[in-house]
Amino acid sequence: xxxxxxxxxxxxxxxxxxxxxxxxxxxxxxxxxxxxxxxxxxxxxxxxxxxxxxxxxxxxxxxxxxxxxxxxxxxxxxxxxxxxxxxxxxxxxxxxxxxxxxxxxxxxxxxxxxxxxxxxxxxxxxxxxxxxxxxxxxxxxxxxxxxxxxxxxxxxxxxxxxxxxxxxxxxxxxxxxxxxxxxxxxxxxxxxxxxxxxxxxxxxxxxxxxxxxxxxxxxxxxxxxxxxxxxxxxxxxxxxxxxxxxxxxxxxxxxxxxxxxxxxxxxxxxxxxxxxxxxxxxxxxxxxxxxxxxxxxxxxxxxxxxxxxxxxxxxxxxxxxxxxxxxxxxxxxxxxxxxxxxxxxxxxxxxx
Numbered sequence: 001x002x003x004x005x006x007x008x009x010x011x012x013x014x015x016x017x018x019x020x021x022x023x024x025x026x027x028x029x030x031x032x033x034x035x036x037x038x039x040x041x042x043x044x045x046x047x048x049x050x051x052x053x054x055x056x057x058x059x060x061x062x063x064x065x066x067x068x069x070x071x072x073x074x075x076x077x078x079x080x081x082x083x084x085x086x087x088x089x090x091x092x093x094x095x096x097x098x099x100x101x102x103x104x105x106x107x108x109x110x111x112x113x114x115x116x117x118x119x120x121x122x123x124x125x126x127x128x129x130x131x132x133x134x135x136x137x138x139x140x141x142x143x144x145x146x147x148x149x150x151x152x153x154x155x156x157x158x159x160x161x162x163x164x165x166x167x168x169x170x171x172x173x174x175x176x177x178x179x180x181x182x183x184x185x186x187x188x189x190x191x192x193x194x195x196x197x198x199x200x201x202x203x204x205x206x207x208x209x210x211x212x213x214x215x216x217x218x219x220x221x222x223x224x225x226x227x228x229x230x231x232x233x234x235x236x237x238x239x240x241x242x243x244x245x246x247x248x249x250x251x252x253x254x255x256x257x258x259x260x261x262x263x264x265x266x267x268x269x270x271x272x273x274x275x276x277x278x279x280x281x282x283x284x285x286x287x288x289x290x291x292x293x294x295x296x297x298x299x300x301x302x303x304x305x306x307x308x309x310x311x312x313x314x315x316x317x318x319x320x321x322x323x324x325x326x327x328x329x330x331x332x333x334x335x336x337x338x339x340x341x342x343x344x345x346x347x348x349x350x351x352x
Contacts, residue, residue: 036335222246282334
């Protein structure tokens, strides 16, 4: 009987190992990294650490964790930092909006909130970073498949490439037959060719230094920004929380069976509605280590001072409840969260 049980457990383990990874690698049960835009002046990317996911302390007093002038080659400032592990656990990835809201005159921008590209970063230790910058005004030549059909006729008039994020897609197939790629998704707006911000996606290879030409993810008929996509094992669906501007504005959830869709319409009866008429954006969700509970972070930006909020959701990423302000971060803003091992936590904590 013992031999039968052992063989059964071995078979279960083999089955689990054979399952393709869904979404970004999750590991670490010692603490949490909040990697975020420091909401001060031109903005930059900062770190804060927590043991429980709710109470944090700033690293480097909230100063930049890398040189913006080195990595943000278009405007010299990074916003909306999204961080995750490489799919095989060999390092870390980050993607940022390359944007300096105070550089309108210097850069000759039509509007203060215009920008032109994003930055892709890689690291072996969360401290030292290498990067590639993509200036979308240069058009198809910056992409790995310049011959593909483009979503725009004239790339020089693009005026927004906002809030990129990363999710590993083990099912993606490259032209040479290789499987797996990083889906980088973001909103774009070319005011000469489309009426509002829409969600697009590209794929990056394992070097995380190339991007395919953008394809549209969906268009609901109104502006959408700040998407955050996670695989929810409880219902075997991809969940996307997103800021939508049409109909009832707010932070809503849509679901899809595959990353590239089709994405259903946002669920209208279960959304983040704690803030009344206050304006919110920048959603980022993570699961607490060892628990089924999801934590949903977002910025309520219409108050002064602004409030970075954390609420809870159940294992299905539904039934949002228990909102509270993040604690211990001096200037929290749009960002993302990464679970950490003890070694990773202590390495970052030593920086302060």
